[in-house]
Amino acid sequence: MNSGIQLLGCQLNHIDPETIRFFRQLGIGDIQYNTPDIPGEDTWSFEDMKAYKEQTEALGVRLVCIENVPIRFYDKVMLGLPGRDEQIEKYIGIIRSMGRLGIPYFGYHFTPTFVWRTSYESETRGGAKVSSFNEELARKNGNSVTYAARLDVSVPDPEEMWKNHAYFMDAILPEAEKAGVKMALHPDDPPVAEVAGVARIFTSFESYVRAERETRSPAWGIDLCLGCCSEMGGAKTAKQFIEHFGPMGKLFYVHFRDVLGAPEDFRECFLGEGNFDPAEILRLLYRCGFRGYICEDHVPHVEGDSAFGHRARAYEIGKLQGMIAMMEHDGAQMG
Numbered sequence: 001m002n003s004g005i006q007l008l009g010c011q012l013n014h015i016d017p018e019t020i021r022f023f024r025q026l027g028i029g030d031i032q033y034n035t036p037d038i039p040g041e042d043t044w045s046f047e048d049m050k051a052y053k054e055q056t057e058a059l060g061v062r063l064v065c066i067e068n069v070p071i072r073f074y075d076k077v078m079l080g081l082p083g084r085d086e087q088i089e090k091y092i093g094i095i096r097s098m099g100r101l102g103i104p105y106f107g108y109h110f111t112p113t114f115v116w117r118t119s120y121e122s123e124t125r126g127g128a129k130v131s132s133f134n135e136e137l138a139r140k141n142g143n144s145v146t147y148a149a150r151l152d153v154s155v156p157d158p159e160e161m162w163k164n165h166a167y168f169m170d171a172i173l174p175e176a177e178k179a180g181v182k183m184a185l186h187p188d189d190p191p192v193a194e195v196a197g198v199a200r201i202f203t204s205f206e207s208y209v210r211a212e213r214e215t216r217s218p219a220w221g222i223d224l225c226l227g228c229c230s231e232m233g234g235a236k237t238a239k240q241f242i243e244h245f246g247p248m249g250k251l252f253y254v255h256f257r258d259v260l261g262a263p264e265d266f267r268e269c270f271l272g273e274g275n276f277d278p279a280e281i282l283r284l285l286y287r288c289g290f291r292g293y294i295c296e297d298h299v300p301h302v303e304g305d306s307a308f309g310h311r312a313r314a315y316e317i318g319k320l321q322g323m324i325a326m327m328e329h330d331g332a333q334m335g
Helices: 017-025 046-057 075-079 084-101 135-141 158-179 205-215 226-245 278-287 310-329
Strands: 006-012 030-034 062-067 105-108 119-123 129-134 182-185 220-225 251-256 259-262 265-268 293-296
Touching: 006 017, 006 062, 006 310, 017 310, 030 105, 030 293, 046 062, 046 084, 075 084, 075 158, 084 105, 084 158, 105 251, 129 135, 158 182, 158 205, 158 220, 182 251, 205 220, 205 226, 220 226, 226 251, 226 259, 226 278, 251 278, 278 310, 293 310
Parallel strands: 006 030, 006 293, 030 062, 062 105, 105 182, 182 220, 220 251, 251 293
Antiparallel strands: 119 129, 129 265, 259 265
């Protein structure tokens, strides 16, 4: 029995023949780019996107998802600033290019202050290094990583951020429907109420229920980052997302990682030592109708590993492949 759940390699931000060969050697034939280094100051041209896809697929894999554009492409959209309509038009151009190129999934976030961590030297099993977040330390010391972000504008009212998101969705989702592109929303990470003066709105199961109600489009769905769901409320929240949105066909793809802790204080970890049971979550995904892609994500840094985390990624991918194979073998229990 074939579960229909597939693995893809992710977190590449440039065309890397060695790493793509590594993924292929692990049995992965599809990849996702996260904020790829396609040329462009405020948008990507069709010609550059086409060349990027062709160069990628010449290495023997399929490009099935682009997750995130640079924040500078739509910072005014997220913050409700003058110039957002021009940014939206260019964003729509990217959606149309993806449709022409047959790239089905386009991941996005709505977090102008982006991802925050307060350490990349926390330890998990056996002394492996992982990232962590502590809200009190963040207020005192700021972000420990220099991700691109917009930190000079304050939007403390969450309802203003909701209005900005609705404005964005009203403009782009009809175009995504025409292009055959699925827009997958990633949760805010960390899922706390506010970071650097900007309210965070995608921080709970309930916020996604509201977003689904407000969008009502077949082109809108979820990038189910299980790590963020776990940050929000552990196994209970991860299961809520799956049980509610899985049967609706709104789980477009999954980032399969976990944490130990809660929104205001957590650290990342290996699969199997965090807040949820990965085998239980994988089986629940299947039972709730998910038949899409799963990515390895945010792996710990193990002894002797590369900066990309080849050893840890091979371990996590192998673990996921083993669980999927066991589900296929044990198909009678999945009904």
